[in-house]
Amino acid sequence: MVSRSIRLAVIPGDGIGPEVVAEGLKVLDAVSGDLTFEQTSYDLGAARWHRTGETLPDSVLAELREQEVILLGAVGDPSVPSGTLERGLLLRTRFELDHYVNLRPVKLFPGVQTPLAGVTTDDIDMVVVREGTEGPYTGVGGVLRKGTAHEVATQESVNTAYGVERVIRYAFEVAASRPRKKLTLVHKDNVLTFAGDLYQRVLKRVGAEYPQISTDYVHVDAATMFFVNQPQRFDVVVTDNLFGDIITDIGAAIAGGIGLAASGNVNPDRTAPSMFEPVHGSAPDIAGQGKADPTATILSVAMLLDHIGEGDAARRVEQAVSDDLAERAGLGARSTSQVGDAIAKRVSG
Amino acid sequence: MVSRSIRLAVIPGDGIGPEVVAEGLKVLDAVSGDLTFEQTSYDLGAARWHRTGETLPDSVLAELREQEVILLGAVGDPSVPSGTLERGLLLRTRFELDHYVNLRPVKLFPGVQTPLAGVTTDDIDMVVVREGTEGPYTGVGGVLRKGTAHEVATQESVNTAYGVERVIRYAFEVAASRPRKKLTLVHKDNVLTFAGDLYQRVLKRVGAEYPQISTDYVHVDAATMFFVNQPQRFDVVVTDNLFGDIITDIGAAIAGGIGLAASGNVNPDRTAPSMFEPVHGSAPDIAGQGKADPTATILSVAMLLDHIGEGDAARRVEQAVSDDLAERAGLGARSTSQVGDAIAKRVSG
Ligand SMILES: CC(C)[C@H](C(=O)O)[C@@H](O)C(=O)O
Numbered sequence: 127m128v129s130r131s132i133r134l135a136v137i138p139g140d141g142i143g144p145e146v147v148a149e150g151l152k153v154l155d156a157v158s159g160d161l162t163f164e165q166t167s168y169d170l171g172a173a174r175w176h177r178t179g180e181t182l183p184d185s186v187l188a189e190l191r192e193q194e195v196i197l198l199g200a201v202g203d204p205s206v207p208s209g210t211l212e213r214g215l216l217l218r219t220r221f222e223l224d225h226y227v228n229l230r231p232v233k234l235f236p237g238v239q240t241p242l243a244g245v246t247t248d249d250i251d252m253v254v255v256r257e258g259t260e261g262p263y264t265g266v267g268g269v270l271r272k273g274t275a276h277e278v279a280t281q282e283s284v285n286t287a288y289g290v291e292r293v294i295r296y297a298f299e300v301a302a303s304r305p306r307k308k309l310t311l312v313h314k315d316n317v318l319t320f321a322g323d324l325y326q327r328v329l330k331r332v333g334a335e336y337p338q339i340s341t342d343y344v345h346v347d348a349a350t351m352f353f354v355n356q357p358q359r360f361d362v363v364v365t366d367n368l369f370g371d372i373i374t375d376i377g378a379a380i381a382g383g384i385g386l387a388a389s390g391n392v393n394p395d396r397t398a399p400s401m402f403e404p405v406h407g408s409a410p411d412i413a414g415q416g417k418a419d420p421t422a423t424i425l426s427v428a429m430l431l432d433h434i435g436e437g438d439a440a441r442r443v444e445q446a447v448s449d450d451l452a453e454r455a456g457l458g459a460r461s462t463s464q465v466g467d468a469i470a471k472r473v474s475g
Numbered sequence: 476m477v478s479r480s481i482r483l484a485v486i487p488g489d490g491i492g493p494e495v496v497a498e499g500l501k502v503l504d505a506v507s508g509d510l511t512f513e514q515t516s517y518d519l520g521a522a523r524w525h526r527t528g529e530t531l532p533d534s535v536l537a538e539l540r541e542q543e544v545i546l547l548g549a550v551g552d553p554s555v556p557s558g559t560l561e562r563g564l565l566l567r568t569r570f571e572l573d574h575y576v577n578l579r580p581v582k583l584f585p586g587v588q589t590p591l592a593g594v595t596t597d598d599i600d601m602v603v604v605r606e607g608t609e610g611p612y613t614g615v616g617g618v619l620r621k622g623t624a625h626e627v628a629t630q631e632s633v634n635t636a637y638g639v640e641r642v643i644r645y646a647f648e649v650a651a652s653r654p655r656k657k658l659t660l661v662h663k664d665n666v667l668t669f670a671g672d673l674y675q676r677v678l679k680r681v682g683a684e685y686p687q688i689s690t691d692y693v694h695v696d697a698a699t700m701f702f703v704n705q706p707q708r709f710d711v712v713v714t715d716n717l718f719g720d721i722i723t724d725i726g727a728a729i730a731g732g733i734g735l736a737a738s739g740n741v742n743p744d745r746t747a748p749s750m751f752e753p754v755h756g757s758a759p760d761i762a763g764q765g766k767a768d769p770t771a772t773i774l775s776v777a778m779l780l781d782h783i784g785e786g787d788a789a790r791r792v793e794q795a796v797s798d799d800l801a802e803r804a805g806l807g808a809r810s811t812s813q814v815g816d817a818i819a820k821r822v823s824g
């Protein structure tokens with residue numbers, strides 16, 4: 127095998143971010159073989175903001191653009207005003223690097239406990255394709271007469287044919303690659319009529335090119351209910367940025383918890399590096415105690431490997447995680463690094 | 476007891492609406508005693524739209540304003556473009572009659588099956604206070620270059636200090652009336668920073684007047700997860716119009732399904748009649764077959780009775796529903812009217 131070198135940016139971030147990223151890198155190292163990763167670590171997050179007031183300086187963004195792929199832990203800390211790091215660092219990266227697909231598998235692994243009664247691994251196996259660069263996440267909006275009795279605060283959801291078409295097209299491709307060949311649009315077109323109608327028309331138009339895929343539509347409120355009482359209804363789901371944020375947290379809950387939920391912020395056109403991260407946040411309450419579950423980050427590493435064309439390595443990581451999960455119930459509590467060690471050992475063994 | 480007469484508007488609506496409303500009225504009649512309801516039925520919904528193109532004519536709206544309270548079944552039909560009746564009839568009524576509190580109890584009754592494993596009736600007992608007259612539901616927004624590759628569709632969430640304060644104040648009052656005295660704000664203030672910050676500041680300011688109520692904050696995505704894996708975390712929840720729509724459907728799912736979820740669109744200032752309705756939709760697939768569960772409507776009738784000051788009657792309806800639910804598991808399938816009959820019999824017996 128020809129050896130290959132990949133430029134990898136690492137953003138450990140805040141709270142449990144550094145701990146889980148360390149385990150992700152441990153597994154990446156164990157699975158790499160001839161593959162080498164030229165790693166650059168970026169100290170973005172709460173500490174840097176406190177020190178310099180910076181969230182994501184333009185110069186760092188320019189450096190990130192030169193990388194091939196990014197691994198992120200988590201950002202956010204109670205000492206920083208809510209939204210500062212989320213908008214200034216995380217969302218800015220997603221928007222600037224045109225991560226228009228936020229890919230979030232929702233899959234119940236064997237041996238993992240779901241809070242739902244009577245549900246098996248066959249019932250929960252879907253992929254959510256969340257739009258990542260528009261909708262209510264644009265930051266468009268403002269505040270008038272702040273702090274007075276006459277204050278008005280607005281938030282605008284901006285949706286374009288360009289943005290909607292590319293994410294729907296991607297979702298059809300994902301559906302085409304899966305056995306069930308089903309794509310469900312989740313929106314709220316009976317209330318958000320302008321945006322919902324755009325999604326519906328594009329789904330129909332692009333769908334004409336995919337006659338083998340069956341499509342349907344579910345309102346977001348009903349979708350959250352179906353996640354809980356009929357999860358087997360879903361195969362591939364395409365949805366807007368905010369609805370995707372919400373339903374993938376329920377997805378995480380039904381598939382065994384946020385400690386297992388992986389995600390990729392993907393730029394399918396490869397005009398900039400994609401970024402992989404666990405769905406969970408920085409969990410400051412348990413940071414530094416070795417209590418965080420690194421599994422979501424390790425599964426995100428598997429997605430990263432897939433993205434860079436290392437499907438075999440990705441499958442090995444997934445299999446190692448799956449085997450580890452199958453035995454967890456019988457093991458006592460393990461620390462963050464013990465879980466990482468165990469999975470790393472499986473992939474190299 | 477002095478006899479009392481109440482002007483009640485009834486909007487059966489579409490699909491299963493008329494069927495469930497009939498049972499709600501049956502129970503209302505059975506519990507009324509000296510109370511009489513002067514009923515006026517309005518034929519609003521899909522059929523009228525097909526016939527006349529009208530959703531809610533101004534003249535009908537003017538009549539509704541003269542009523543004391545409204546009972547609604549459900550609106551919406553696949554033969555009508557999505558949003559037409561929802562925006563033109565249901566949301567228009569909520570907005571015009573200033574239903575700024577959308578009150579949605581989430582309560583697991585004894586004997587009812589929840590899809591969650593290991594959860595008891597003590598774990599699920601909350602009230603969601605959903606804002607009803609602003610947020611992303613305003614209909615503000617539009618579409619530019621429709622149908623072209625350059626289409627832009629926007630939806631604007633409009634939030635005012637006036638609107639946010641009145642619903643938060645109401646939520647504090649609800650919390651004050653309950654034993655746990657806890658109020659949770661659900662929003663997404665790390666992304667929707669303008670609106671989220673307004674909600675947070677108002678919560679803090681009004682909260683200073685309620686030192687006995689503990690408050691906390693949960694992001695909407697995390698809230699959906701907690702509904703599934705830690706529902707006991709919630710007592711009273713206050714949230715915006717869209718987030719409230721979403722979380723109350725998960726709420727319905729965990730509390731035994733949409734067939735049991737009641738709601739009130741309340742104008743606490745009583746400048747216009749309030750409107751009570753089941754959370755479920757018109758379910759056209761089962762309409763006319765006597766399969767719909769009228770329980771949500773009957774529980775909405777109990778909320779209606781509470782609103783008009785008939786707390787004793789409301790308690791009797793709730794108790795009858797609770798008793799019926801406790802025995803359901805042992806009974807076979809019952810028709811819509813059989814359920815209504817059974818509950819009506821309990822309240823009068
Ligand atoms: C931290 C926050 C900005 C982010 C989001 O809302 O997208 C997170 O919830 C997620 O799902 O990745």
Ligand SMILES: CC(C)[C@H](C(=O)O)[C@@H](O)C(=O)O
Nearest residue numbers: 316317347561562565720754
């Ligand atoms: C029918 C629809 C407009 C409505 C809403 O979104 O409010 C419904 O889902 C509800 O929850 O009452």
